[in-house]
Amino acid sequence: MLPATALALGLLAALLAWPVPAALSRARWPRRDPLAALVCWQAIGLAGGLSIIGALLTHGLAPWGHSLPEAWWHWVTRQSAEEPVRGDHWVAQTLAAVLALELLGVLVLSLVRTARTRRRHRALLELVVEPAAAGEDTRLLDHPAPVAFCIPGARPLLVLSSGMVAELDGAQVDAVVAHERAHLTEHHHLLLLPFVAWRAALPVLPAADRAHDAVRDLVEMRADDVALGSLTGPDRRRTLAAAIVAVAAGAGGQLPDGALAVTGGAVAVRVRRLLAPAAPLPVAARAAALACALALLLVPTVLLVLPALT
Amino acid sequence: MNTLGDLERAVLEHLWAVGGPVTATQLRDSFADRGLALTTVHTVLSRLEQKGFVDHDEARPRQFRARGSREEHVAELMHEVLGQAGDRQAALARFVGSVGADEVRMLRELLAGAGEHPTR
Numbered sequence: 539m540l541p542a543t544a545l546a547l548g549l550l551a552a553l554l555a556w557p558v559p560a561a562l563s564r565a566r567w568p569r570r571d572p573l574a575a576l577v578c579w580q581a582i583g584l585a586g587g588l589s590i591i592g593a594l595l596t597h598g599l600a601p602w603g604h605s606l607p608e609a610w611w612h613w614v615t616r617q618s619a620e621e622p623v624r625g626d627h628w629v630a631q632t633l634a635a636v637l638a639l640e641l642l643g644v645l646v647l648s649l650v651r652t653a654r655t656r657r658r659h660r661a662l663l664e665l666v667v668e669p670a671a672a673g674e675d676t677r678l679l680d681h682p683a684p685v686a687f688c689i690p691g692a693r694p695l696l697v698l699s700s701g702m703v704a705e706l707d708g709a710q711v712d713a714v715v716a717h718e719r720a721h722l723t724e725h726h727h728l729l730l731l732p733f734v735a736w737r738a739a740l741p742v743l744p745a746a747d748r749a750h751d752a753v754r755d756l757v758e759m760r761a762d763d764v765a766l767g768s769l770t771g772p773d774r775r776r777t778l779a780a781a782i783v784a785v786a787a788g789a790g791g792q793l794p795d796g797a798l799a800v801t802g803g804a805v806a807v808r809v810r811r812l813l814a815p816a817a818p819l820p821v822a823a824r825a826a827a828l829a830c831a832l833a834l835l836l837v838p839t840v841l842l843v844l845p846a847l848t
Numbered sequence: 849m850n851t852l853g854d855l856e857r858a859v860l861e862h863l864w865a866v867g868g869p870v871t872a873t874q875l876r877d878s879f880a881d882r883g884l885a886l887t888t889v890h891t892v893l894s895r896l897e898q899k900g901f902v903d904h905d906e907a908r909p910r911q912f913r914a915r916g917s918r919e920e921h922v923a924e925l926m927h928e929v930l931g932q933a934g935d936r937q938a939a940l941a942r943f944v945g946s947v948g949a950d951e952v953r954m955l956r957e958l959l960a961g962a963g964e965h966p967t968r
Contacts, residue, residue: 655939659925661899665857666921681926686943699926714943721941757941776962783955785944805947809955813962 541600543841547593550838554586559745563752567827569811571819572760574827576729579753581831583732589838591638596842598631606842644739645732652731656689663695676715678703684788688718690727705788709771710781717778720764726757755804762808779812855884855892860901864918869911 559582562568568575596606601619603609612619667677676696679685684702689695696718703711721727733750740746762778771777786805819827862878863870870878872889879889893912896902901921904910916924930946947955 652939658899659928659940662921662925664853665860665896665899665901666918666925668857679922679926681922683926683930685926685929687929687940689940717943718941726941761941779962780959782944783952783959786947786955787952803951805944806951806955806958809958813958 541597543606544593544597544600547589547596547838547841550841551586551590551593554582554589554834555743555745558582559749559752563748567819567823568752568756569759569807570816571824571827572756572763574819574824574831576753576756576760578827578831578834579733579749579756580729581834583736583749585834585838587641587736588835588842591634591641592838592842594630594634594637598627598629598634601627605844640739641736645735648735648738649731652727652734653691656691659689660691660693660695663689663697667697684785686714686718686785688722690722690725694722696722701788702785706781706784709769709774709777710784712771713765713769713774713778713781714785716765716768717761719768720761721757724760724764726761730754730757751804755807758804758808759811762812766812775812775815779809782809782812852892852895855882855888856896858882859889859892860896860914863902863912863914869905869913871909871911873909875912 562575562578562582568578592606595610599606599609599613601609601621601623602612602617603620663677663679667679669677675694676698679697679699681699682701683699684705685697685699686702687697689697696715698711698714702714706714730750730753733746733753737746737750765778766774769777782805858879859875862875872886872893875893876884876886876889893902893904897904897912901915902912903915904912929940929942
């Protein structure tokens with residue numbers, strides 16, 4: 539039972555490490571339904587980690603029992619193995635431990651690091667800038683470049699630059715604020731965090747890079763969608779698109795050329811889907827995407843636990 | 849209001865306005881209208897010091913001065929916000945990331961063209 543399980547998990551891990559993220563990041567449907575796509579990416583990340591560590595553990599602990607829970611229990615209680623233990627079993631165990639520690643460790647590390655950066659930024663903003671009239675959590679920063687950002691966390695801050703307020707009209711500023719508020723209320727920073735961490739943990743894996751970029755862009759599209767829902771103007775899609783272009787142009791002028799262009803056309807995708815929206819994903823397609831995400835999580839879990847029940 | 853945050857802001861503003869080094873006693877006297885105790889002034893100063901906005905010399909009594917002007921702090925923050933370093937992107941969510949001049953031109957065309965014919 540165990541070798542087959544390890545093989546199946548390894549196969550799933552290989553699929554999730556390369557072809558699946560490649561296909562999803564190339565697909566065009568995510569921009570029609572960023573939320574469903576974000577759920578899929580979270581499932582891919584979680585299932586990928588679960589299946590590769592599960593595959594290594596299942597193989598490494600195979601001599602100790604016929605299912606992972608049973609073998610794990612025998613191993614933890616230091617019972618002698620039922621079958622001879624070879625070198626590759628020890629290697630697999632060690633790899634599983636190293637990988638699990640690295641993934642979790644990097645996650646915690648980047649959690650701590652971003653929390654520290656946020657705390658520093660928040661302290662600076664609270665000291666240097668008076669609260670804006672728009673609200674206790676809003677700050678108006680005296681700077682000519684049109685810039686808006688939010689600092690997520692327990693006490694979030696929404697920051698607009700004076701250049702932004704000067705260059706954009708009232709409706710556009712409202713659109714920008716609605717977009718940033720959407721990031722805060724939906725806790726988008728938490729959706730992005732594991733992908734930031736795993737990109738740092740697995741620099742050799744192109745899928746980690748690809749997944750991070752896709753999630754970063756999808757989060758922006760999702761915030762655009764939520765912002766549209768809370769705006770009331772006659773042509774709110776155009777208002778938001780114009781705000782994006784104005785801010786991109788203003789900030790772009792501030793920076794030397796060449797250091798930029800990292801977004802890889804993601805801003806253009808946002809503007810296009812605002813100006814010429816595609817039909818939303820049919821209910822059935824959305825349900826299928828969510829079902830796939832659920833299946834991705836269930837398959838490795840079942841593979842790991844089920845042999846114990848049969 | 850005399851919350852720590854407000855006091856920190858007021859003290860830092862004062863240090864910026866004065867420009868030169870100031871002792872804690874002088875600060876207390878400058879804020880006589882708030883009725884601050886000397887210990888409160890020291891608390892505020894040490895918090896500002898921890899955050900890197902104030903430092904002191906070794907003279908007796910200690911003299912405190914602001915580290916960097918308001919403009920310098922804002923410029924430093926904006927430099928980080930506009931920069932592309934990975935952990936910065938994780939720390940805050942920016943409305944629009946940096947784009948190159950070519951992309952700006954293309955975005956403007958998109959916006960201008962959308963009036964007449966829908967683009968894909």
